[in-house]
Amino acid sequence: MQKRHLLVAAAAALVAGMLPAAAQTFPSRPVTMIIPFAAGGPTDVVARIVAESMSKALGQAIVIENVAGAGGTTGSTRLTTAQPDGHTIMIGHTGTHAASVALYPNLRYHPVNDFSPIGLVNTNAILLTAKKTLPPNNLTEFVAWLKANERTANNAHAGIGSVSHTTCLLLHAIIGVKPQSVPYRGTGPAMNDLVAGQVDYLCDQVVNVAPQVRAGTIKAFAVAQQSRNAALPDVPTTTEAGLPAYQVVVWNAMLAPKGTPEPVIAKLNEALRAALADPNVKARLTELGADLPEASLATPAGLRAFIEAEIAKWTPVIRAAGVTASN
Ligand code: MLT
Numbered sequence: 001m002q003k004r005h006l007l008v009a010a011a012a013a014l015v016a017g018m019l020p021a022a023a024q025t026f027p028s029r030p031v032t033m034i035i036p037f038a039a040g041g042p043t044d045v046v047a048r049i050v051a052e053s054m055s056k057a058l059g060q061a062i063v064i065e066n067v068a069g070a071g072g073t074t075g076s077t078r079l080t081t082a083q084p085d086g087h088t089i090m091i092g093h094t095g096t097h098a099a100s101v102a103l104y105p106n107l108r109y110h111p112v113n114d115f116s117p118i119g120l121v122n123t124n125a126i127l128l129t130a131k132k133t134l135p136p137n138n139l140t141e142f143v144a145w146l147k148a149n150e151r152t153a154n155n156a157h158a159g160i161g162s163v164s165h166t167t168c169l170l171l172h173a174i175i176g177v178k179p180q181s182v183p184y185r186g187t188g189p190a191m192n193d194l195v196a197g198q199v200d201y202l203c204d205q206v207v208n209v210a211p212q213v214r215a216g217t218i219k220a221f222a223v224a225q226q227s228r229n230a231a232l233p234d235v236p237t238t239t240e241a242g243l244p245a246y247q248v249v250v251w252n253a254m255l256a257p258k259g260t261p262e263p264v265i266a267k268l269n270e271a272l273r274a275a276l277a278d279p280n281v282k283a284r285l286t287e288l289g290a291d292l293p294e295a296s297l298a299t300p301a302g303l304r305a306f307i308e309a310e311i312a313k314w315t316p317v318i319r320a321a322g323v324t325a326s327n
Pocket of ligand 1: 038041043044093095157158161162163164186187
């Protein structure tokens with residue numbers, strides 16, 4: 001019996017001793033980055049810009065894998081089952097790692113306890129956009145139109161709990177309407193249908209909106225924050241446009257599976273911070289209207305505390321709106 005205990009203790013010590021060595025050689029092969037939404041949408045766009053630069057710092061390719069479905073919770077669940085060795089990571093966001101807690105009664109992960117945070121990647125303004133042919137031409141007219149057409153208006157979004165769903169939910173609660181919703185696997189495909197005029201409106205992240213607004217293929221009524229977005233300086237804020245209560249900023253965060261060794265997380269975080277300091281990354285994200293995070297949030301501890309605060313912020317908002325993934 002005593003001999004067996006000794007053997008178990010020796011094996012544990014061996015594994016513990018091997019971890020820093022494994023971290024030293026990390027990454028020993030390409031890293032897979034799970035994006036829980038369709039290709040071409042805001043999460044995918046930001047991820048590809050950051051991953052390209054991070055891969056230089058890590059000395060290995062980063063392969064993007066789009067695992068879309070259920071408002072981003074399918075891809076997030078997938079990460080929790082991956083080997084916690086740093087070779088599989090993901091980009092989650094306000095929806096997958098904060099709003100999901102209140103929206104999904106049977107969520108198969110806890111956004112903090114089942115992940116090893118790496119760092120906040122960026123924040124994004126939300127813009128209220130509409131198809132080019134929608135009659136209203138400003139936010140006041142849109143609110144009136146939505147109230148008058150509540151039964152037939154259709155709101156595109158990226159699935160229950162996604163950013164586009166949650167942020168339009170907030171808008172609907174302020175206006176006092178419950179229109180039709182049309183779920184997609186990401187706002188990449190939702191935006192394609194908005195441009196084609198198949199759906200009426202979409203609350204989307206600026207990085208997915210700026211190119212379309214500049215090209216004149218959609219309308220943007222307002223940006224839901226205090227100041228105008230530098231990428232779209234002609235679009236008024238919700239305060240300027242008459243709906244000051246509608247304020248929302250969302251974020252993207254990089255995470256690894258729970259149990260990923262701390263030295264591996266440190267390497268990934270170092271590569272993330274190097275990418276965020278890369279002038280090319282900064283220029284590309286800025287052109288799309290994204291904002292880089294405060295330095296304290298681009299850290300594992302900063303991100304953990306931030307996600308906890310965001311869950312506490314979004315849970316009562318969603319409960320008050322009376323929506324869950326099952327209704
Ligand atoms: C996407 O990448 O498609 C979005 O982040 C979806 C969303 O949450 O609205």
